[in-house]
Amino acid sequence: MLLEAIYHRSTDSYCYAYDDRTVHIRLRTRKGDLESIKAVYGDKYDWAGTGTEKAMRIIASDELFDYWQAELTPPYGRLRYAFQLIDGEQQLWYTEQGFTTHRPQDPLTFFDYPFIWPSEVLAPPAWVREAVFYQIFTERFANGDVSNDPLGVRSWEEDNPGPHDYYGGDLQGVLDNVDYIQSLGVNAVYFTPLFEAHTNHKYDTADYYRIDRHFGDVSLMKKVVEAFHERGIRVVLDAVFNHSGKAFAPFRDVLDKGRASVYWDWFLMHDDQLAAGDRPNYHCFAFEAHMPKLNTANLKVRDYLLGVARYWIEECDIDGWRLDVANEVDHSFWREFRQSVKSLKPDFYILGEIWHDAMPWLRGDQFDAVMNYPVTEAILQFSAGGEIDAPTLSSRISRILVNYPQQVNEAAFNIIGSHDTPRVLTQTGDARKLMLAALLQFTLPGTPCIYYGDEIGMTGGADPDCRKPMIWDEARQDAELLGFYRRLIEWRKTYETLQAGACEFVYAHHRQLVVCRASASERIYIALNDEDTEQAITFAAEPVASYRALGGSGTFRMADSTMTVGLPPFGWIVLVAEPPEGA
Numbered sequence: 001m002l003l004e005a006i007y008h009r010s011t012d013s014y015c016y017a018y019d020d021r022t023v024h025i026r027l028r029t030r031k032g033d034l035e036s037i038k039a040v041y042g043d044k045y046d047w048a049g050t051g052t053e054k055a056m057r058i059i060a061s062d063e064l065f066d067y068w069q070a071e072l073t074p075p076y077g078r079l080r081y082a083f084q085l086i087d088g089e090q091q092l093w094y095t096e097q098g099f100t101t102h103r104p105q106d107p108l109t110f111f112d113y114p115f116i117w118p119s120e121v122l123a124p125p126a127w128v129r130e131a132v133f134y135q136i137f138t139e140r141f142a143n144g145d146v147s148n149d150p151l152g153v154r155s156w157e158e159d160n161p162g163p164h165d166y167y168g169g170d171l172q173g174v175l176d177n178v179d180y181i182q183s184l185g186v187n188a189v190y191f192t193p194l195f196e197a198h199t200n201h202k203y204d205t206a207d208y209y210r211i212d213r214h215f216g217d218v219s220l221m222k223k224v225v226e227a228f229h230e231r232g233i234r235v236v237l238d239a240v241f242n243h244s245g246k247a248f249a250p251f252r253d254v255l256d257k258g259r260a261s262v263y264w265d266w267f268l269m270h271d272d273q274l275a276a277g278d279r280p281n282y283h284c285f286a287f288e289a290h291m292p293k294l295n296t297a298n299l300k301v302r303d304y305l306l307g308v309a310r311y312w313i314e315e316c317d318i319d320g321w322r323l324d325v326a327n328e329v330d331h332s333f334w335r336e337f338r339q340s341v342k343s344l345k346p347d348f349y350i351l352g353e354i355w356h357d358a359m360p361w362l363r364g365d366q367f368d369a370v371m372n373y374p375v376t377e378a379i380l381q382f383s384a385g386g387e388i389d390a391p392t393l394s395s396r397i398s399r400i401l402v403n404y405p406q407q408v409n410e411a412a413f414n415i416i417g418s419h420d421t422p423r424v425l426t427q428t429g430d431a432r433k434l435m436l437a438a439l440l441q442f443t444l445p446g447t448p449c450i451y452y453g454d455e456i457g458m459t460g461g462a463d464p465d466c467r468k469p470m471i472w473d474e475a476r477q478d479a480e481l482l483g484f485y486r487r488l489i490e491w492r493k494t495y496e497t498l499q500a501g502a503c504e505f506v507y508a509h510h511r512q513l514v515v516c517r518a519s520a521s522e523r524i525y526i527a528l529n530d531e532d533t534e535q536a537i538t539f540a541a542e543p544v545a546s547y548r549a550l551g552g553s554g555t556f557r558m559a560d561s562t563m564t565v566g567l568p569p570f571g572w573i574v575l576v577a578e579p580p581e582g583a
């Protein structure tokens with residue numbers, strides 16, 4: 001046993017309450033090192049009884065490590081536990097005090113999970129894991145009202161947007177097309193910012209209480225939300241609370257009055273004198289002088305932004321906020337934010353934009369989920385760039401999955417394209433490769449979101465090229481791709497196994513991959529070939545079940561416990577294993 005490789009801590013993804021009754025514990029070991037591991041546990045105040053055993057199982061592996069998990073249901077929600085490591089003749093016990101060759105007698109040395117507080121269990125709203133999102137960039141989705149167009153709009157047919165161009169898209173255009181969005185099968189939409197601002201992307205808010213005049217007004221926004229709700233579609237808006245725009249009234253006041261402004265402390269100034277211009281002496285978003293960072297530690301700013309968050313829920317009945325640059329805002333603000341919005345609407349969804357390890361925001365007191373960029377990058381590096389092969393992809397995804405509690409993975413927001421990245425079709429350069437990327441996006445744990453137009457084969461390089469006007473002319477849409485997306489959406493909503501089943505990579509070699517999603521009642525195998533030649537791959541599969549192909553261009557043959565799948569160039573197949581009738 002390589003003891004140096006063994007890792008556990010009794011917090012975060014290594015020990016957490018999955019729900020009101022269940023605690024998951026995990027242990028990391030060197031890959032292939034151990035035969036079996038048992039969790040030894042009991043109620044923390046019943047020392048005599050601290051000896052129940054439960055076998056752990058490997059839930060994921062990467063290049064170096066195996067990750068083991070056991071699900072424990074302590075009767076009183078409190079727990080003491082240790083690990084029994086077994087490798088042939090050798091047995092060791094692992095407690096908070098280290099390794100022993102004899103079973104530890106004093107449970108005080110065990111790891112401790114103090115108590116499950118149901119109110120503190122991270123529980124994303126139930127609807128989120130069943131959701132498929134559609135992202136709308138309003139300025140480019142549809143122009144339903146030319147009377148509110150900005151001056152000098154470009155023709156909808158010109159597909160070379162510049163960084164400062166306007167096309168006239170608006171909320172009436174969205175309202176006119178809710179039937180199209182419904183026809184895709186999605187059950188949630190996410191809007192990039194809608195509030196008064198001076199750019200086409202609206203990330204530089206001027207007035208948080210007003211719908212941008214080029215998009216419509218609050219009464220139209222209410223109609224849009226109602227139209228979506230009538231169709232069973234939830235609505236999530238973008239909250240840009242990290243920074244405002246330069247035209248935000250409090251910042252204008254600071255520009256006017258300098259240190260004398262009552263809003264001086266609403267921002268993060270470096271000196272007592274204001275220096276604006278290209279190299280300002282106040283904190284901004286990234287390098288954008290026109291996006292001054294808000295001081296969310298200031299109680300007045302806090303009250304103001306919490307008021308905004310509540311206003312749009314009370315006024316328009318929205319279902320969630322997506323929080324822009326969420327990791328640069330202080331935790332205590334987000335804790336108050338959560339209390340505030342959840343008190344209005346208990347199943348309200350809080351989605352943070354965080355590009356890196358987001359565990360500190362996902363402990364139950366701040367966000368319900370984060371945008372899953374690490375998964376995005378892994379899928380695109382495999383499908384688009386080809387920089388990584390299938391084994392590396394499976395290792396990368398496995399590491400992400402074990403890095404978070406299971407409920408976090410189930411609600412993670414999975415994208416392969418957005419207003420910030422080149423179109424996925426342009427990155428992959430081939431609709432068949434795009435389909436493989438989308439197949440992964442829809443079948444790995446997490447909630448998928450489609451960037452408007454990706455479903456019909458829109459192209460474009462980096463921003464602003466990825467923000468072309470939506471193609472509404474059906475003759476210019478890729479009907480096959482659209483049909484493919486509709487099927488993915490349908491599967492994702494139909495099969496609970498895709499929403500909450502375990503995820504295992506059962507085959508990963510060169511550019512071929514098989515993912516298995518498994519629940520108590522069924523298994524779904526997703527096999528794909530990201531190569532320009534025909535491939536036959538073989539992997540162990542459940543022998544008792546009967547199989548049917550849900551879709552794809554591949555063939556399959558089951559013999560004993562071995563599945564053989566034939567996949568055409570850039571082909572795929574999805575197989576559902578069902579127990580025999582009456583089983």
Ligand code: CA
Pocket residue numbers: 143144145146147148149168169170214
């Ligand atoms: Ca318009």
